[in-house]
Amino acid sequence: MSLVTKLATARRKPGRWHWTDVAAYAYLALGVVLMFGPVLWLALSSFKTQAGLLEFPPSLLPMSQQEVVVPGHPQPLPLFSVTMPDGSTRVLAQVRRIGIQAQMVDPANPAEVIRVPIDKRTPVRGFKLATENYTEPLERFAFTRFLWNSVFVTVVATIITLIINSMAAYALSIYEFRGKNTVMLMVIGTLMIPITIILVPVYLVITELGLVNSLWAVILPGAATPTGVFLLRQYMLTLPRDLIEAARMDKASEWQIYWRIVMPLAMPALAVLAIFSVMWRWNEFLWPLAVLTKTESYTLQIGLNAFQGELQTQWHYLLAMTVVTLLPVALVFVFLQRFITTGIANTGMK
Amino acid sequence: MASAEPAAPRGAARLFAAPLSLLMRLVDWPMSALQRLIGERRMAYVFLLPNIAFFGLFVFLPLIINVVFSVTGGTELFPSQRPFVGGEQYAYLFDCGSFLDPNSCREDHFWRGVANTARFTVFQVTAMVLFSLVTAVVLNMRIRARGFFRAVYFFPVLLSPVVVALTWKWILQRDGLLNAGITSLGGERILFLVDPSWAMFWIVFVSVWAHMGFYTLILLAGLQAIPADLYEAAEMDATPRWRVFWRITLPLLWPNMIVVIVLALIKGVQTFDEVFVLTGGGPGTATLMVVHYIYETAFSNQVQNFGLAAAASVVLGVVLFALTLAQLAAGSRKGAA
Numbered sequence: 112m113s114l115v116t117k118l119a120t121a122r123r124k125p126g127r128w129h130w131t132d133v134a135a136y137a138y139l140a141l142g143v144v145l146m147f148g149p150v151l152w153l154a155l156s157s158f159k160t161q162a163g164l165l166e167f168p169p170s171l172l173p174m175s176q177q178e179v180v181v182p183g184h185p186q187p188l189p190l191f192s193v194t195m196p197d198g199s200t201r202v203l204a205q206v207r208r209i210g211i212q213a214q215m216v217d218p219a220n221p222a223e224v225i226r227v228p229i230d231k232r233t234p235v236r237g238f239k240l241a242t243e244n245y246t247e248p249l250e251r252f253a254f255t256r257f258l259w260n261s262v263f264v265t266v267v268a269t270i271i272t273l274i275i276n277s278m279a280a281y282a283l284s285i286y287e288f289r290g291k292n293t294v295m296l297m298v299i300g301t302l303m304i305p306i307t308i309i310l311v312p313v314y315l316v317i318t319e320l321g322l323v324n325s326l327w328a329v330i331l332p333g334a335a336t337p338t339g340v341f342l343l344r345q346y347m348l349t350l351p352r353d354l355i356e357a358a359r360m361d362k363a364s365e366w367q368i369y370w371r372i373v374m375p376l377a378m379p380a381l382a383v384l385a386i387f388s389v390m391w392r393w394n395e396f397l398w399p400l401a402v403l404t405k406t407e408s409y410t411l412q413i414g415l416n417a418f419q420g421e422l423q424t425q426w427h428y429l430l431a432m433t434v435v436t437l438l439p440v441a442l443v444f445v446f447l448q449r450f451i452t453t454g455i456a457n458t459g460m461k
Numbered sequence: 462m463a464s465a466e467p468a469a470p471r472g473a474a475r476l477f478a479a480p481l482s483l484l485m486r487l488v489d490w491p492m493s494a495l496q497r498l499i500g501e502r503r504m505a506y507v508f509l510l511p512n513i514a515f516f517g518l519f520v521f522l523p524l525i526i527n528v529v530f531s532v533t534g535g536t537e538l539f540p541s542q543r544p545f546v547g548g549e550q551y552a553y554l555f556d557c558g559s560f561l562d563p564n565s566c567r568e569d570h571f572w573r574g575v576a577n578t579a580r581f582t583v584f585q586v587t588a589m590v591l592f593s594l595v596t597a598v599v600l601n602m603r604i605r606a607r608g609f610f611r612a613v614y615f616f617p618v619l620l621s622p623v624v625v626a627l628t629w630k631w632i633l634q635r636d637g638l639l640n641a642g643i644t645s646l647g648g649e650r651i652l653f654l655v656d657p658s659w660a661m662f663w664i665v666f667v668s669v670w671a672h673m674g675f676y677t678l679i680l681l682a683g684l685q686a687i688p689a690d691l692y693e694a695a696e697m698d699a700t701p702r703w704r705v706f707w708r709i710t711l712p713l714l715w716p717n718m719i720v721v722i723v724l725a726l727i728k729g730v731q732t733f734d735e736v737f738v739l740t741g742g743g744p745g746t747a748t749l750m751v752v753h754y755i756y757e758t759a760f761s762n763q764v765q766n767f768g769l770a771a772a773a774s775v776v777l778g779v780v781l782f783a784l785t786l787a788q789l790a791a792g793s794r795k796g797a798a
Binding site: 123129131135136138139142143145146147149150152153156165167168169172194265270274276277279281282283285286287288291294297298301303304305307309310311312313315316318319331332333334340345359364365366367370390394396397400401404411415416417419426429430433436437440441444445448449451452 | 473485488489492493496501502503504505506508509511515516518519521522523524525526527530531537539540595596599602603604608610611612613614615616617619620621622623624627629630631632636637638640641644645649670678702714731733734737738752755756759767770771774775776777781782785795
């Protein structure tokens with residue numbers, strides 16, 4: 112509670128409120144609602160039942176009408192609290208609705224059908240987490256396949272990126288060699304080339320390599336990233352040269368120096384690149400969309416997009432799968448937030 | 462042998478550490494042999510090789526093929542089977558009665574894409590600069606829980622475009638949260654993504670929502686680099702706050718502002734993912750973007766017109782190149798400032 116009071120009473124100078132302080136906190140409060148709200152709403156909605164999602168206006172929490180299985184009826188029936196003509200209330204299950212009349216039965220006595228005007232009944236509601244939204248797609252759709260594909264692409268691509276980019280960064284930071292400037296220029300040059308303008312020819316290269324619809328088609332083209340090379344090179348330039356000279360005196364091979372000395376020392380920079388690579392790969396959309404056309408090779412993002420075309424009416428699955436898709440990134444964010452923001456502020460990459 | 466022991470990897474890295482270490486040890490022997498053969502200094506080329514091979518195969522070669530593609534016709538993918546047509550694809554793209562009216566063009570979808578992208582980019586950059594500036598200034602004030610609020614604004618940056626688009630689609634749909642709010646206030650439901658001007662508004666809104674944190678961070682870094690004694694001096698002179706902002710903050714922040722503007726321009730021109738999932742380019746072609754046009758022309762139309770798509774992406778590439786030059790120019794000015 113004290114934090115809240117502190118929060119509410121903070122100001123520039125003790126005892127004085129400037130209107131800009133008020134405006135700033137109002138802006139921040141609005142920001143919290145606007146930035147967190149949509150995702151929170153998504154998460155809450157993903158636990159609603161299909162019927163609960165169709166409600167308008169929607170309820171905040173995943174409340175849903177309670178249902179009961181009545182002998183003689185294959186589907187569970189919705190429960191209503193009904194005001195009877197004599198003024199008493201009974202809890203009845205609705206069989207069907209005809210115009211303004213509802214046919215209802217007492218769950219305890221299913222043989223007798225009671226006719227009730229629909230304005231005399233109110234749904235019996237209770238808090239219910241529709242976890243089947245999460246479990247059913249796992250069984251019924253290729254969802255686990257997409258999940259696995261995404262994990263595979265992300266992990267393998269990140270490992271390849273870390274290895275080949277750190278090798279290049281090592282060469283560019285430790286050695287003097289002919290053509291170094293040309294290579295640096297090439298690396299800078301590729302910084303400006305987005306996949307969008309070479310979509311067609313990269314597709315051709317992938318086709319020639321026979322990789323269409325293979326996950327390698329997604330992994331390989333983005334493996335060498337200029338930002339990665341840059342980030343690692345800048346960091347490696349700060350490593351003490353004497354260490355490398357000493358290792359050379361000890362007859363360590365260049366490969367051993369790279370792997371045994373430079374890589375462990377470059378861990379902080381490698382970690383930043385790893386986080387970024389994971390985010391890039393997990394979220395990638397346009398390129399996989401172009402190169403993966405078979406459902407079994409879809410990544411999560413492509414699968415989700417395909418689902419939203421097919422399952423427009425099945426928001427309950429769609430929302431749950433969207434939550435699963437954002438979960439890893441959200442977890443990364445929660446644990447590494449400070450790391451990521453300073454990484455971006457220092458390197459200007461996203 | 463190397464004397465330094467590798468630092469123990471932590472967290473998730475540990476999972477891959479053992480197999481990777483084994484792999485690297487296996488590579489060690491041929492690499493050492495190679496080093497004995499070519500000498501220590503030339504090993505630099507060996508280290509560069511994988512990266513350059515990837516760059517070459519997936520960036521430089523495609524750049525050349527792209528230009529080749531753009532002067533060929535037909536529907537075959539392999540260049541040797543494609544007939545040379547010279548500048549025909551470009552002539553087709555630029556066959557317009559008036560360049561200001563997409564309807565007068567033979568390839569009207571391309572020009573609609575251009576017009577939409579231009580409109581989108583102008584609105585988006587303006588809104589992005591405005592909101593990220595306000596947010597950065599507020600986050601730079603002496604407020605409580607600054608780290609928390611910074612995280613709040615930054616967090617959507619990490620979400621994937623598909624997740625962002627679906628989240629907002631869910632809110633904006635006919636029976637969505639926003640319409641519930643409107644009806645509870647006594648208003649009429651609005652079909653946000655069916656009305657063309659609303660659709661344009663929302664794709665701008667959603668992309669600002671999703672990427673604002675990134676630009677805020679750049680501006681925040683700039684704000685924190687402004688020396689505090691300038692503000693202290695202003696306070697001594699009892700300068701009004703708006704004048705401090707206008708005379709000190711804004712001029713000194715200008716280099717970062719330029720970076721933000723140019724980066725947002727470059728990203729804006731390339732916009733595709735979020736819009737594709739949120740509106741699919743619709744209603745009609747109201748939010749069709751240039752990249753969407755390229756993607757459709759090459760991959761999803763019945764006739765895959767790779768030549769035309771390549772020509773359009775060369776045009777896009779020229780625009781992006783110009784913007785990148787602007788960024789480099791801004792960058793060097795930043796260095797001078």
